């Protein structure tokens with residue numbers, strides 16, 4: 088098998104690529120990868136949008152600061168110019184030699200002074216004493232200007248009283264033509280006037296609008312609603328950091344309050360004042376940050392949705408894969424099951440014929456190539472069909488399962504047990520090829536199988552016949568070896584079953600004969616090749632023939648007369664025994680009636696039943712039919728059955744026997760003493776006769792054991808009220824002994840051998856005229 092996970096160095100690059108692609112579309116890889124990609128895309132876009140937004144906001148704020156500074160600068164310059172113009176006007180008017188008060192009054196009347204509500208104009212002498220004012224100003228000193236100071240001077244007047252506000256002081260020198268100092272003209276205005284243009288909408292609560300004096304003192308500074316005056320900053324540093332003229336404003340930390348602002352500091356060209364404007368970084372960026380946050384929220388939301396969708400898709404795909412895998416697994420299991428069933432026997436789970444055939448072929452090839460012989464055992468259960476018919480198919484199946492287990496336990500793991508079908512098994516022994524090794528295995532199997540079984544609550548025994556063939560000695564191909572093992576098995580059957588036979592060339596010719604018999608048997612009935620021989624049964628007391636036993640013969644057109652032991656087992660195997668047995672019944676009954684009609688006394692007629700016939704459902708019907716058709720008296724008919732037939736399924740056997748009894752037919756136990764049953768068991772059956780097996784009678788004179796057994800059977804049979812018959816009687820000594828033991832009837836070659844009907848009639852004739 089090729090390991091699909093292994094890729095060799097020389098692997099085809101195309102297949103490597105395919106393999107990777109295949110792995111990539113695995114849900115476990117695909118969906119996490121897609122999730123990562125989607126997340127990465129969402130967050131890259133979000134972060135870049137947020138970044139752009141921040142940069143745009145930054146640029147906007149920086150430009151806005153510059154724009155506003157320019158506006159503010161224009162306002163301040165305009166205001167300062169107006170103030171300076173007023174100062175110059177007052178100074179000019181004084182030059183017309185009017186008194187200071189008249190001058191101011193004259194200017195006010197002509198509306199040439201700024202509104203007194205905001206502005207105060209004063210004229211003072213060189214010593215600083217106020218000479219005139221637009222307001223009712225208390226007499227106070229005005230700080231005199233240094234003589235060297237030229238142009239407008241700007242200063243700060245700090246409040247004298249708590250409720251007073253700071254004011255900015257603008258002043259110019261008053262001089263005569265000789266440039267002597269005469270005094271000064273001063274204009275005072277509330278410091279807040281210069282920051283009244285603070286727009287909260289744009290400057291926010293933390294912006295700054297300020298005028299800075301030439302010495303670095305804040306003339307006025309407004310942040311939100313808070314207006315302050317005074318306070319020193321390093322003007323040079325401020326100008327250096329924030330004197331944006333053309334470019335956008337830069338963010339710096341304002342040293343007076345530590346706030347980060349886009350700050351612009353711009354010194355005025357005409358006046359000793361620097362205007363300062365600042366926009367709070369935090370406030371300017373607030374909108375952008377809000378937008379950024381909304382981006383992040385949206386990205387988070389989209390990420391969650393995307394992840395959920397992917398997770399859902401992943402789950403669906405995983406489920407789909409799982410379902411597909413389940414379907415595939417089921418198909419695989421189904422295919423494996425189908426393959427298993429194709430090569431295994433459904434009932435026992437053992438390898439079947441097809442499997443075994445392949446295995447045997449391979450093993451034989453191997454055996455030939457490496458010169459290692461192997462052995463094949465062919466097994467067939469004895470009397471299985473009878474068991475099946477009498478106990479039912481379920482019990483038969485159970486028996487086969489039990490047998491298969493016993494077989495498996497009897498061999499090594501390296502051996503293979505298979506069921507060919509029915510009650511046929513084969514065993515392959517690849518390692519046991521010596522005769523003694525095979526014999527050991529075979530004995531183990533015979534012992535294991537013959538141990539008692541319990542089926543349908545009843546204990547019984549079954550045996551097996553085994554044929555052994557070896558490769559290469561007995562066959563070099565599968566069919567030959569199997570055929571030869573089969574031949575050997577049949578030989579084992581013929582040898583009395585419950586044994587094993589090794590294949591030999593002699594067996595082959597036997598088996599050919601058997602094959603010929605088997606095929607001939609199928610047509611023997613219709614070709615009327617069967618014939619009944621009759622053997623007499625004599626009454627021990629009178630020496631008269633009291634009955635006949637019908638014994639089947641087959642007059643084969645080529646092979647001549649064939650004895651029942653040669654073909655009855657075959658007929659048992661293939662079921663032909665049922666129609667053959669029916670023919671025997673009808674023929675025997677007809678003969679019995681014919682003899683009576685010919686003037687012979689009414690003799691009993693014994694007919695042998697085979698196991699299969701006994702358990703056949705049509706038995707009673709056949710017997711009844713034979714009696715009716717032939718007109719034979721039922722009490723003259725005696726059926727001979729063996730112990731084993733009864734012991735197989737005792738309740739069923741009793742049922743059949745009772746049926747026979749009802750018909751009025753007599754029942755004899757044949758070959759008694761060879762089975763496993765005890766005499767006491769016979770009580771349960773409705774019997775009439777016991778026939779002591781000929782093997783005990785044969786050695787009666789020499790064997791004390793046989794004598795004891797025969798005596799016991801006679802005594803017990805009598806005690807049960809049964810007629811006791813000794814069969815196989817071949818000598819006068821045996822007759823004498825049996826007479827002594829009061830055996831009821833005898834049968835054997837000593838009196839008569841089985842003969843065709845005419846010869847038997849002759850024997851009867853002779854016997855009738857003589858007795859003991």
Ligand SMILES: Nc1nc2c(ncn2[C@@H]2O[C@H](COP(=O)(O)O[C@H]3[C@@H](O)[C@H](n4cnc5c(=O)[nH]c(N)nc54)O[C@@H]3COP(=O)(O)O)[C@@H](O)[C@H]2O)c(=O)[nH]1
Pocket residue numbers: 622636637638639650651652655668671695696697727757758778781814815816817834835836837841
């Ligand atoms: N189901 C059927 N079985 C049948 C039928 N006909 C016969 N058989 C059974 O076949 C077995 C062999 O029978 P057969 O070869 O006919 O042998 C019988 C006798 O010839 C033989 N016998 C009788 N007397 C002697 C003797 O003194 N010595 C000796 N060596 N053999 C003798 O015994 C056979 C009869 O035995 P049994 O039936 O037990 O009375 C045999 O088992 C038959 O049952 C048939 O139609 N159907």
